[in-house]
Amino acid sequence: MRILFVTSLTDAHTPHRPLRSPEQIQFGISYLSACLQQAGHQTRLAVLSSTWGRYNRHLILESARDFPPDLIAFTAVSSEFPFIAAVADWSRHRFPHAHRILGGPHATLRPREALAFPFDAVCVGEGEATLVATANRLACGTPLEPLGNLWIRRAGRVIPGPQEPFLQDLDQLPFPDRSMWSPWITPDSNGRPAVLLGRGCPYLCTYCSNHALSRAAPGPYVRLRRPGPIVAEIAALAAAAETRGRPLDEIALEVESIDLDRAWALDLCAALARFNAERPRPVGFATNLRVAPRSDPTPLFEAMRKAGFRRITLGLESGSDRVRREVMKRSYSTQDVLDTVREARRHGLEVVLQNIIGVPGETEAEALETALLNRILEPERYYVGVFHPYPGTELHAACVRRGIVATSLRGGRERSVPVLDLPEFPAHRIRRTLVWFDFHVSAGRRPALRIASRALRTWVRTHPRLDLPARRLRGGLPLRRLERLMVTIGRSWSGKQDKGPGNRRRRG
Numbered sequence: 230m231r232i233l234f235v236t237s238l239t240d241a242h243t244p245h246r247p248l249r250s251p252e253q254i255q256f257g258i259s260y261l262s263a264c265l266q267q268a269g270h271q272t273r274l275a276v277l278s279s280t281w282g283r284y285n286r287h288l289i290l291e292s293a294r295d296f297p298p299d300l301i302a303f304t305a306v307s308s309e310f311p312f313i314a315a316v317a318d319w320s321r322h323r324f325p326h327a328h329r330i331l332g333g334p335h336a337t338l339r340p341r342e343a344l345a346f347p348f349d350a351v352c353v354g355e356g357e358a359t360l361v362a363t364a365n366r367l368a369c370g371t372p373l374e375p376l377g378n379l380w381i382r383r384a385g386r387v388i389p390g391p392q393e394p395f396l397q398d399l400d401q402l403p404f405p406d407r408s409m410w411s412p413w414i415t416p417d418s419n420g421r422p423a424v425l426l427g428r429g430c431p432y433l434c435t436y437c438s439n440h441a442l443s444r445a446a447p448g449p450y451v452r453l454r455r456p457g458p459i460v461a462e463i464a465a466l467a468a469a470a471e472t473r474g475r476p477l478d479e480i481a482l483e484v485e486s487i488d489l490d491r492a493w494a495l496d497l498c499a500a501l502a503r504f505n506a507e508r509p510r511p512v513g514f515a516t517n518l519r520v521a522p523r524s525d526p527t528p529l530f531e532a533m534r535k536a537g538f539r540r541i542t543l544g545l546e547s548g549s550d551r552v553r554r555e556v557m558k559r560s561y562s563t564q565d566v567l568d569t570v571r572e573a574r575r576h577g578l579e580v581v582l583q584n585i586i587g588v589p590g591e592t593e594a595e596a597l598e599t600a601l602l603n604r605i606l607e608p609e610r611y612y613v614g615v616f617h618p619y620p621g622t623e624l625h626a627a628c629v630r631r632g633i634v635a636t637s638l639r640g641g642r643e644r645s646v647p648v649l650d651l652p653e654f655p656a657h658r659i660r661r662t663l664v665w666f667d668f669h670v671s672a673g674r675r676p677a678l679r680i681a682s683r684a685l686r687t688w689v690r691t692h693p694r695l696d697l698p699a700r701r702l703r704g705g706l707p708l709r710r711l712e713r714l715m716v717t718i719g720r721s722w723s724g725k726q727d728k729g730p731g732n733r734r735r736r737g
Contacts (some may be wrong), residue, residue, distance in 0.1 A: 230367060461484065515542070533578065556590045
């Protein structure tokens with residue numbers, strides 16, 4: 230079988246090279262592709278963006294030029310689902326004999342809604358075994374059936390498949406297929422690759438759908454890989470990089486928090502330390518860490534320092550104790566954050582902070598507290614995004630109860646454009662806070678021109694009518710509206726110039 234994967238990015242760099250770094254690859258698709266190839270099937274990838282409009286059709290046709298798909302596997306988060314559904318509808322006419330399956334968070338959380346669109350089936354939960362079994366059956370000429378985790382549509386009816394437990398031994402899976410992403414990554418990218426450490430999250434943050442996804446199948450949701458296979462995958466990446474003449478400098482170790490299991494984390498650090506001890510040039514590591522209330526991270530940070538870790542990313546989310554505790558269900562205090570950052574720096578770890586503004590119940594003053602705490606902590610890097618009410622989250626349900634309707638987004642950008650007009654924090658104030666966030670954090674510490682430039686770029690991103698043409702221009706695509714405007718101006722100008730005896734009016 231020939232399986233074409235189709236996914237989308239909300240912030241694609243350019244149409245043909247949308248990824249700036251290998252770190253941006255999606256592990257779900259990569260593991261699915263590796264499992265399918267292991268079973269003897271062929272795979273290919275098309276990376277789209279709602280930014281590019283009809284040009285996405287060209288990208289798919291280019292991917293399928295010598296690879297007519299038997300099966301098209303789409304994936305989408307909820308904010309990208311309308312765009313992916315429209316692409317699937319177009320694909321029905323261009324590839325009439327191909328089956329269409331949707332996977333990803335939206336399919337898992339809203340399978341019946343997804344099957345109202347032009348998909349033959351949706352995968353609810355993890356899909357490695359499901360997709361391989363489906364491809365095997367289709368290859369034998371057997372029609373789609375509701376296998377484990379697979380819901381199908383037949384004669385207008387939705388037929389759910391039996392729900393299989395979460396895969397507990399993640400090391401049964403082959404290493405993810407990274408080669409499928411190579412044509413879509415910016416050439417000569419110096420970005421770091423990423424390695425997945427585990428799946429699942431035990432926390433109940435109200436803006437995240439993990440707690441809903443954890444109910445999609447029986448069995449423990451949080452699973453961690455063994456240190457041995459993790460190091461083996463890192464060694465393979467390092468060897469491949471050296472073969473290309475570009476030694477590996479750093480790897481991102483992806484997990485919700487490296488401290489999900491302290492004993493496991495210490496064992497992993499010891500294995501990484503042994504790996505680096507045998508190398509002439511050690512590899513650096515970066516990972517995520519959740520701040521824990523009244524917890525001593527010193528033993529972990531000491532082990533991370535010996536293993537070669539260089540930085541940690543902390544989900545600060547809000548600088549307000551009240552918003553974290555009452556709105557987001559994140560129980561650590563500001564003092565816990567201060568202590569964790571101080572201890573990390575004492576062990577030579579750089580700190581990256583993640584922030585959210587505009588959650589229901591937050592005020593403008595509390596959003597400014599977030600900027601102030603970033604200023605106090607002085608992270609090496611920080612990110613700030615606007616809250617988006619993803620279906621399946623507790624805050625989405627709260628918005629529904631309050632009768633707050635999210636406005637539609639054109640071209641993605643759900644983390645840059647406020648879609649909620651909250652009585653306590655109106656959309657135009659959220660936009661202004663986002664634009665000037667860097668000023669509140671960095672005024673007097675960074676050059677004023679750099680701060681102003683970042684504020685201008687953020688302002689453009691928060692206005693889709695400006696941001697969409699700007700991204701198309703950056704991507705090298707024709708700006709149809711700008712072209713039409715130029716034609717109109719040309720016609721008007723030629724009309725003024727060409728009026729007179731014997732002159733014909735020229736079209737601009």
